[in-house]
Amino acid sequence: MQAAATSAAIRKLFGTDGVRGVAGDFLTAELALQLARAAAARVHSPGKPARALIIRDTRESGEMLEAAVAAGIAAAGGEALLGGILPTPGAPLLIKRHGFDLGVVISASHNPYRDNGIKFFGGDGYKLSDATEAEIEAALEQPPAVPEHPGRVREFHGALEDYLRALHERFAGLDLSGRRVLLDCANGATFRAAPEIFRRLGADVGVLAHEPDGRNINLDCGSTHTRRLQIAMQASEEDIGFAFDGDGDRVLAVDRNGVLVDGDELIALAALHLRHAGRLPGGGVAVTVMTNYGFHTAMREHGVEVATTPVGDRYVLEELRRRDWALGGEQSGHIIDRNFVPSGDGIAAALLTLEALGTGDLADRAAMEKLPQKLVNVRVADRRALEGAGAVHAAVARESSALAGRGRVLLRPSGTEPVVRVMVEAPTVEEAETVTARLVALVESQLG
Known part of the structure; x- marks a missing residue:
């Protein structure tokens, strides 16, 4: 039972932008090390240790996670190169310029400082695919492979200037x-x-x-x-x-x-x-x-x-x-x-x-004329229930038909919260608010 619970938890590590959570709580140094070791092992080949660039933002937890990620890469036999504080796009750019096999960015983007995150880029400069991230998660359930020789951790000087x-x-x-x-x-x-x-x-x-x-x-x-x-x-x-x-x-x-x-x-x-x-x-x-x-x-x-x-x-x-x-x-x-x-x-x-x-x-210089937009986050019992809410979908179809060629309606469940987002764009603020109010009331009655 414990193994099944652990497996289910591991399968939910990666979101749409890497692994993210409260540093030291969800995103621990131990987890960071395991993730980096598993990622480096995927690009390691005999006689050619993985070379990985690590950069971070300015959060106080960044140094801790940087050290853990570097240790994980070295534990897989790879070479971890520390680029220091650099914007996220610096990783794919330097990967392509210097031929790194892997890039690791330690950041939680626009989140508060208590959060942090780890996202991986492949040797082509693109973020890892969903399938590759799933393989990394699955690898955490297995004993890690022991390399013939431990790797190294070094400073990568000149990353900012590059x-x-x-x-x-x-x-x-x-x-x-x-x-x-x-x-x-x-x-x-x-x-x-x-x-x-x-x-x-x-x-x-x-x-x-x-x-x-x-x-x-x-x-x-x-x-x-x-x-x-x-x-x-x-x-x-x-x-x-x-x-x-x-x-x-x-x-x-x-x-x-x-x-x-x-x-x-x-x-x-x-x-x-x-x-x-x-x-x-x-x-x-x-x-x-x-x-x-x-x-x-x-x-x-x-x-x-x-x-x-x-x-x-x-x-x-x-x-x-x-x-x-x-x-x-x-x-x-x-x-x-x-x-x-x-x-x-x-x-x-x-x-x-x-x-x-x-x-x-x-x-x-106006390249476009924005339509008035109204967005409301409606708290619901189960965001997944939106898929089977026939009355809600029928209402969306009616409102969309009425706005055809003039605006639009969009309902979508949040990916992380018990919330359905109701968005309406219309030629006037009044119309956008009126249509939104009707849909919000219906979502609350059907899904609340």
């Missing part, structure tokens, strides 16, 4: 002289890299939330708490502001008036720019089901094909690979440009935004 150099090479033609930019680094992994690359490209740079202490990552700052940046933009003379998240794979923008510009709008701006420049492979872009209806309208008007995926940047990336496209992302600010790196990269997306704007002003 990442900065790659950004500079990609945006070498971007002259930011005279641009006044305000950056919110979320006290996270971008606190050194972001200000430095903007300065190298000539910008006049102001910085917020760039003094990490291990506990202030994402605390009332960054892309999930943009109010501070918005207020600062209203009170300053900067031209544009960017807010990154804790691990640097997301970005949102704020114009000179303090107005927030989300991922949908930034992707739209980038898509039209790249298409005009002849650098939008396949003439298409991939986004998620949460992307605003106005985005689809704008892309249709400009002849850009749109593919829609489930929520999660890994699904966007899978669709881009399947279609051999380059650009995609999420409303939350995950923006992927495979022309540069196969991952969301907040700094690169911010620079791409400025490249798209040229000498223009973000406040005056």
Whole structure:
């Protein structure tokens, strides 16, 4: 019975973005070591120990987990190279540049400091597949293989400079002289890299939330708490502001008036720019089901094909690979440009935004017209019951038919909570709120 319970628990370690939880509680040093040892063993071959790059964000638990991951890789006979604090996209970029077999990022992205996470990248620079993650989980149930020789742990010097150099090479033609930019680094992994690359490209740079202490990552700052940046933009003379998240794979923008510009709008701006420049492979872009209806309208008007995926940047990336496209992302600010790196990269997306704007002003450049959106999280007894709720699906069909060509309705269960998300987009705020209220009441009565 105990073995079955342990097996069931192990099979639920990986979520949509690696293994994540409270550091020292769920995500212990012991678990980190086991995961890293199992992952390294998968890429180890006789006579060729796995070479793994490890990077992290600024959380106080990062050093502990970094040491545990490094020990796990060495215990499998591999070579662990410590790259230090670096934005998540630095891992796939450096993997490809230096021929690493494995990349490990220790971060919980936009979560509070108590959380941490471990995500793995393969030797091709892409996140490991669901099947490979399942194999790693299954390996934890077996005694670990003992290598002929233990591995090594070493510092990997110059990781930050390598990442900065790659950004500079990609945006070498971007002259930011005279641009006044305000950056919110979320006290996270971008606190050194972001200000430095903007300065190298000539910008006049102001910085917020760039003094990490291990506990202030994402605390009332960054892309999930943009109010501070918005207020600062209203009170300053900067031209544009960017807010990154804790691990640097997301970005949102704020114009000179303090107005927030989300991922949908930034992707739209980038898509039209790249298409005009002849650098939008396949003439298409991939986004998620949460992307605003106005985005689809704008892309249709400009002849850009749109593919829609489930929520999660890994699904966007899978669709881009399947279609051999380059650009995609999420409303939350995950923006992927495979022309540069196969991952969301907040700094690169911010620079791409400025490249798209040229000498223009973000406040005056609308690549799309957003429809009013109303989103309500409805607590339910069992989110899985939504699948068999015939009355709810019938109501969604009726409301969708009434909004056809003008807006849309989306109901989806949360992947982690007893919640059903009800989202409505309509031409007016009043209509969006009215339709949402009807659906929320029905979900509560049927599933509450």
